[in-house]
Amino acid sequence: MKKIVMVLLFTTALMNAQDVKTVSQISVSGEGKIKVIPDEALITVAVENSGKEATEVKKKNDEIVDKVLKLIKQNGIAITDFQTQRINLYKNYDYDTKKYNYVANQTLSIHLKNLSKYDKLMMDLVESGINSIQGVEFKSSKIKELETQARKKAMQNAKQKADDYVSVLEGQKVGKALVISDNSNTNYPTPIFAEFKTMAISDTSLPKETLAIGEIEIVSNVNVTFILD
Numbered sequence: 001m002k003k004i005v006m007v008l009l010f011t012t013a014l015m016n017a018q019d020v021k022t023v024s025q026i027s028v029s030g031e032g033k034i035k036v037i038p039d040e041a042l043i044t045v046a047v048e049n050s051g052k053e054a055t056e057v058k059k060k061n062d063e064i065v066d067k068v069l070k071l072i073k074q075n076g077i078a079i080t081d082f083q084t085q086r087i088n089l090y091k092n093y094d095y096d097t098k099k100y101n102y103v104a105n106q107t108l109s110i111h112l113k114n115l116s117k118y119d120k121l122m123m124d125l126v127e128s129g130i131n132s133i134q135g136v137e138f139k140s141s142k143i144k145e146l147e148t149q150a151r152k153k154a155m156q157n158a159k160q161k162a163d164d165y166v167s168v169l170e171g172q173k174v175g176k177a178l179v180i181s182d183n184s185n186t187n188y189p190t191p192i193f194a195e196f197k198t199m200a201i202s203d204t205s206l207p208k209e210t211l212a213i214g215e216i217e218i219v220s221n222v223n224v225t226f227i228l229d
Contacts, residue, residue, distance in 0.1 A: 024228035025178060026165060030158025032150040032220040038138035038213050041112045043121075044085070048105035048131045050092070058089055061104035064129040071128050072110060075121050081111040107134065113141065115213070140216055150220035151184070158224040166228060175229040183221040 047064045051057040072082050086107040093100050112118060125133070140146060162174045 024172070025225050026162050026174070026228055027179075027223065027225040028158050028161040028165070029183075030154040030156070030161065030222045030224060032153025032155075032157060032222075034146045034150045034153070034218045035215045036140050036142070036146055036218070038140050038216050039113075039115060040139040040141050041115060041118060042137040042139060043110040043112055043125075044107060044134040044136075045110070045125055045130045046105060046107045046132045046134055047129065048103065050101050050103045052101055054089060054091075054102040054104075057102045057104045061106060065106050065108070068108065068125065068128045068130060071124050072108075072121075075117055075124065076114075077110065077112065077117075077121075081113065083109055085109050105131075138213055138216065143218070146218045147184075147220065150218045151182075151222070154184075154220040154222040155180075155224070158222055159226075162224070162226050169228075172228045175227040177224050178227050179223075179225040181223040183223060184219065185221075 045068070047061055047068065049057050049060045049064070051060070069082070073079070084106060086105075088106075089102065089104045091100055092103045110121075112121065122133070159174065166172050166174050
């Protein structure tokens with residue numbers, strides 16, 4: 001009886017396997033690009049002081065940071081658009097003098113949503129006593145909308161590729177999408193100013209700010225598998 005059941009199961013499985021039809025497919029990649037002129041900037045600045053006494057060094061650093069924060073507010077930047085990134089106070093050995101000293105530093109990031117304020121803000125920051133501008137990264141306030149546009153262009157590009165390949169095949173056309181895989185990288189390359197140390201304001205060699213905003217390129221990449229009808 002067991003042998004008969006096993007034979008019946010095997011026969012049923014074989015018949016089902018024969019009923020399965022192979023579905024013709026085509027897999028292609030698609031890319032969508034959107035370029036835009038930035039309208040925002042993320043500015044990173046640092047305040048650093050050193051000395052023999054930890055309390056004095058921290059006090060001096062805190063005084064300058066307080067001045068910088070008040071200056072940022074005076075430039076009409078909302079309190080939610082600037083933030084302390086790092087605070088350090090440590091003992092450092094100077095190999096030249098063979099002595100120890102203390103170093104206090106604090107890093108601040110400023111989200112500037114109005115680039116027309118850029119030049120004035122940068123000069124005010126230098127005058128306030130910061131030691132360095134560590135970087136300026138340009139952004140777009142419409143990044144989510146642009147990402148949506150880039151995704152749509154990527155899908156259109158993939159569909160066009162599939163149509164191109166299938167156009168030379170007789171009796172076939174591109175059908176429904178079977179699998180869609182998003183391979184986009186959300187870390188877009190953006191124009192960034194390199195770090196530079198600030199100089200005394202009285203120094204006539206202080207360069208005037210030159211703002212080269214450039215463009216941001218939002219890129220979406222997708223892999224799509226279509227059924228061939």
